[in-house]
Amino acid sequence: MKSFSYHNPVRILFGDKQKYIANILKADEHFKILLVYGKNSIKKSGLYDEICKVLNDAGIEFIEHGEVSSNPTLSHAKEGVQKAKDVTAILAVGGGSVIDESKAIAAAAASKYDVWELYEGKKPTDALDLYVILTVSATGSEMNSGSVLTNEETKEKLSFGSPLIYPKVSIINPSLSVTLPKEYLVYSAVDIIAHVLEVYFTAEEHSKLLNRFCENIIKSVIKTTEKLLENPNDINARSEFALCATWALNGLTSLGVGSYSFPNHMIEHSLSALYNVPHGAGLAVVLPAWLKWFYANTKNPQVERFAKKIFSQKSAEGGIDAFKKWLKKIGAPITLENLGIKSDEIEKIAENVDLVSYKWELKHEYPLKTIKKILKLAK
């Protein structure tokens, strides 16, 4: 195992606890906040009314910043920063997109930077306190220090990280996601699995302990996704699924593994940036293609292990195939065509990836021709 440093200060409140949010904010001396949320779902579900009532009853003033899109955008985050001028905290009610845009606003408002400077590498000097009520378990953003945003003008989808943007408190109430459309459950499942697999396959060093930890999460996601597709009201399955999402990207999967990278995320981000496809849908297309290319080029035994442990397959190729079949079975797109992207777009996508690969520290490992090769496997 490699040396590491680990510190995750997020307080997780798991269960039906959104009613406590006003007291939590007041205990931390926040009386004027920015309330960030997405499109319609929390209004339809009644959660919006519930939160407004809790805040109003407690005398907490709030400025609203709704309409965050599923691939949150720079222009919308900038509007949020304007509104955040005289608040002391942000309450994000939603999934990963709402949290990520909230993190951008929190850091930009307190650091007095232009939002995009953060994604271009400027380190925030401060951030507003961030609180989360999670409605979609997928990105793990509720318990990590990263944020992803899309610059619609330059068509770049980039990320930044800082210990300053860890949420103070994240309330994870699995029953809030019962009304999530099935296709978003599927995209979420793929996102969680992708988070685990990026580390599992690209880590510098592997230990059985961490391998099994990763496989445990993947097995649970596979099982609970199948259960939830059959019965969206299975709260036990939803809870286990939610904990997997949080564990998959809160730092635990990468303890002692040394360096690792996110090539699938890098490639997918260009699909989201160019065609606004849901992140998990894009990942379902990229992952099997990347995995095929990766094994062909590295013969990495982790792929054989994955095949055996997750899909009981004797060969790596059999495992990749079984993975693709499972993705298809749960209704995920598995080709660019499934996403409505023609194969003559591959050049353009690859160039978009190439434009940002230095940011992922993958410029050397993924030259343009390699990216094209992977994308061709995803046709």
Next chain:
Amino acid sequence: MKSFSYHNPVRILFGDKQKYIANILKADEHFKILLVYGKNSIKKSGLYDEICKVLNDAGIEFIEHGEVSSNPTLSHAKEGVQKAKDVTAILAVGGGSVIDESKAIAAAAASKYDVWELYEGKKPTDALDLYVILTVSATGSEMNSGSVLTNEETKEKLSFGSPLIYPKVSIINPSLSVTLPKEYLVYSAVDIIAHVLEVYFTAEEHSKLLNRFCENIIKSVIKTTEKLLENPNDINARSEFALCATWALNGLTSLGVGSYSFPNHMIEHSLSALYNVPHGAGLAVVLPAWLKWFYANTKNPQVERFAKKIFSQKSAEGGIDAFKKWLKKIGAPITLENLGIKSDEIEKIAENVDLVSYKWELKHEYPLKTIKKILKLAK
């Protein structure tokens, strides 16, 4: 899954990082500290000299509080509180005993309580900042908020917990434990496995995700213990072992499992309190006996699962037997006799347990006659 709240603020620095301790203390504005350590081992290994030099070079004044015993005592902790009067932080260099006594001193000194009041239920109002350099991976105290202390006069070994006593920073350098005598490696292994099993068997609710998480730790401890008994210099095994120890009692194994208890620890504490046996040695004797009693009385399917997953045994009894054999194989004591305790002491031990079982909230579940029955199985 049950609802839960999770917050673990400890910063873990894993690897050869003890040299950074002075800068860490200074960054937190600590210039006069209490240095707590055990008997001779850190002096023999050179770690004591290394730490003193690092502190001296940085101009950090330190008062020494050495000679902490392996079952730390109330009288010694009280001396520590006297010495801690004008320090702002504590640096614990050692294993679980040193950390636990340091936690007692940290809370008692800052809360102005008598030490024992904390173990009798009084909640600390404050605590000195605590920093740890871990030399023995076993108790998990480096990443949790609990402390165990023995009152030599009353022969009570009790625990208390408070978020105030989480270490600020714990440096875990697995190579510092290379010189640990083999029997202490064995006791450590048993302690780690016991921490996992208490939750695994007594939890109100089980999920496959958490079950597999627990089994993963146990499997790694079994494997790495065997490796380290053969080759104490296997740093990879030692690192994996260390991470298991930390994971076993930092809250992760019990997420969403509802209530659970520590009956084996309760019974073992009386062995330590009365005969000063090492905690892990006592646990090795209590665990198989308790497990036999537990399965006979509850037919809890977790025991069958344990037998199957850990020891590939078809029956619960076969699993318990295999567990006992494995303990014997690694050189752990498995009977009271092995500990040098005669069977006519059982009455006295049971009464000592009965005296404190209310503190463990196990008075009802473990009446005197049950405790005697379990102890008889350990003859």
